[in-house]
């Protein structure tokens with residue numbers, strides 16, 4: 001239960017504030033809303049076109065927080081109510097975006113509009129009304145590592161100087177324009193630069209978050225169950241879907257790319273620290289990830305297969321993975337980040353935050369949720385005769 005006497009990192013009492021959260025109905029937004037309702041006295045003006053993932057917080061009206069969360073069904077592309085909500089709030093958190101790689105090369109215009117053009121009014125309203133902004137960018141702004149351009153046998157490949165991703169030092173390295181995969185990263189980079197410039201020239205109080213593969217319950221959708229049957233979500237949902245349907249997990253280009261995965265609940269702790277400690281968070285760009293949870297996509301597939309067998313009690317397939325080319329899986333114009341390890345210096349220094357949950361543990365709780373939520377629906381969908 002929320003207590004009025006919460007203290008910030010400098011020992012001062014935290015005053016309850018009103019937060020305009022755009023994209024509150026998504027994966028990260030739903031967890032942030034949960035945290036804010038359960039542990040703080042902050043109010044949330046939740047803006048999104050969907051609210052399925054936060055419905056449990058909005059109904060029934062008997063929740064102790066029912067007067068602290070309001071849902072506004074607004075498409076920020078074209079709705080004049082947005083400025084009023086930002087003016088009403090002390091802080092705006094912008095999460096709204098198209099952020100699934102399958103869209104970057106197949107819907108590049110929508111991707112660029114969503115991640116850059118649609119975010120512009122949000123930045124402008126915050127700047128003009130002297131409101132604080134926490135904007136969600138991405139670890140994809142780093143693109144590829146310097147290491148990936150070194151010869152395969154170079155000993156420098158083992159040197160973190162060539163792969164560790166640092167907010168204030170690493171370059172942003174994208175592929176050529178026809179590799180439309182980078183439309184998302186490039187749009188996010190430009191909005192970061194714009195926000196930074198608003199801070200420098202007009203005094204906007206901002207924080208930029210670069211999430212490194214946050215994963216957990218409610219991420220994306222399971223195709224054919226709570227999303228389009230031909231849809232391609234992010235890797236956690238793709239692999240969950242394969243496991244639930246007893247199909248081999250598809251490894252794009254051999255599954256050699258490396259990622260670090262952080263549990264959503266750990267990452268949300270970091271966001272709450274930013275919200276509650278403006279003096280330490282304003283003007284900063286933060287990597288938020290778990291450098292200890294690195295795996296190749298192949299290793300992730302193998303671990304998810306093992307964990308799923310444990311939590312479902314169902315044996316795994318004899319051949320649990322299958323290779324697929326990126327062209328076949330994502331289409332023309334796909335490209336990939338080779339390796340993503342966040343440097344943690346800035347977030348450690350400013351907010352004292354460190355992730356806690358191991359990859360195995362976070363997969364165990366997430367796949368338990370996936371099994372409980374979807375296994376029955378998948379069984380029924382598979383059993384249903386196909387309409388002729």
Ligand SMILES: NC(=O)c1ccc[n+]([C@@H]2O[C@H](COP(=O)([O-])OP(=O)(O)OC[C@H]3O[C@@H](n4cnc5c(N)ncnc54)[C@H](O)[C@@H]3O)[C@@H](O)[C@H]2O)c1
Pocket residue numbers: 022023024025026027028029047048049050074075076077094095096097098099114118136137138139140210211212213214215220
């Ligand atoms: N999950 C991650 O690991 C991760 C990694 C890097 C960056 N991010 C960034 O974090 C943010 C949130 O990501 P997420 O994983 O929760 O994604 P998500 O797709 O689950 O959530 C985004 C939400 O924004 C809403 N939205 C999009 N366009 C909108 C519009 N025009 N008007 C109103 N609402 C709109 C969507 O309906 C959705 O609910 C995004 O900006 C994303 O780029 C996430």
Ligand SMILES: O=c1ccn([C@@H]2O[C@H](COP(=O)(O)OP(=O)(O)O[C@H]3OC[C@@H](O)[C@H](O)[C@H]3O)[C@@H](O)[C@H]2O)c(=O)[nH]1
Pocket residue numbers: 099100101137138139140211212213233234235236238239250251252253255257259297336337
């Ligand atoms: O079924 C699948 C799905 C994905 N993959 C691979 O798994 C890796 C991770 O894929 P994800 O779908 O999670 O997406 P990425 O990590 O590439 O990008 C994500 O990272 C940061 C955020 O900004 C976005 O949420 C998204 O762009 C990629 O190498 C992808 O090619 C598979 O091998 N098989």
